[in-house]
Amino acid sequence: MQQNPYGEDPVRLIVELAAAPPRTPEEFAERCVAAGMAIDRPVGEEDLAEILEFIPRWLAVVDAGTSERRAALLNELLTISSAHPRLTDHADGGWHIHYRADGLGLAGVVRAVVSVGTALHLTSRGMDRLGRCALAECGRAYGDFTRGGRQRYCSHACANRDAVRRFRVRQAAQNP
Numbered sequence: 001m002q003q004n005p006y007g008e009d010p011v012r013l014i015v016e017l018a019a020a021p022p023r024t025p026e027e028f029a030e031r032c033v034a035a036g037m038a039i040d041r042p043v044g045e046e047d048l049a050e051i052l053e054f055i056p057r058w059l060a061v062v063d064a065g066t067s068e069r070r071a072a073l074l075n076e077l078l079t080i081s082s083a084h085p086r087l088t089d090h091a092d093g094g095w096h097i098h099y100r101a102d103g104l105g106l107a108g109v110v111r112a113v114v115s116v117g118t119a120l121h122l123t124s125r126g127m128d129r130l131g132r133c134a135l136a137e138c139g140r141a142y143g144d145f146t147r148g149g150r151q152r153y154c155s156h157a158c159a160n161r162d163a164v165r166r167f168r169v170r171q172a173a174q175n176p
Ligand SMILES: [Zn+2]
Pocket: 001, 002, 088, 090, 091, 096, 098
């Protein structure tokens, strides 16, 4: 996955992994490939364990109550997951920037790409552009890529379900 300047693809990937954590190394690899990542090393149990340990740490960034707290938690993830930027042309995609060391396993690559991608997302769109779905029984994390930045639900399905529920509550109140 080449990092676009706004970090959208990595944020979408970690949101999806957090919503339904992978159960096997194979599933983890398949879902990363589906998200556009290249797999250049075998993916094993240690990768699965590493990403399952990383997901709650990324969710803590989502759940941070203030921008300062969010930045501090994300800076910790950047410290342990990313490296100084470097130019590379290892793939056919041409020259691009890596924010990680060479030779990492898939989980290491995902941690780097997601940490940097989340930092780009928050600094380009706004520090409040991560949240949890407002539908009580959902609560999934989402990245807000909308123009206005006022997303409250993880999906249209959850927004619609909550709208229907509020409509019924209002109706019941009006027609007791
Ligand atoms: Zn690359």
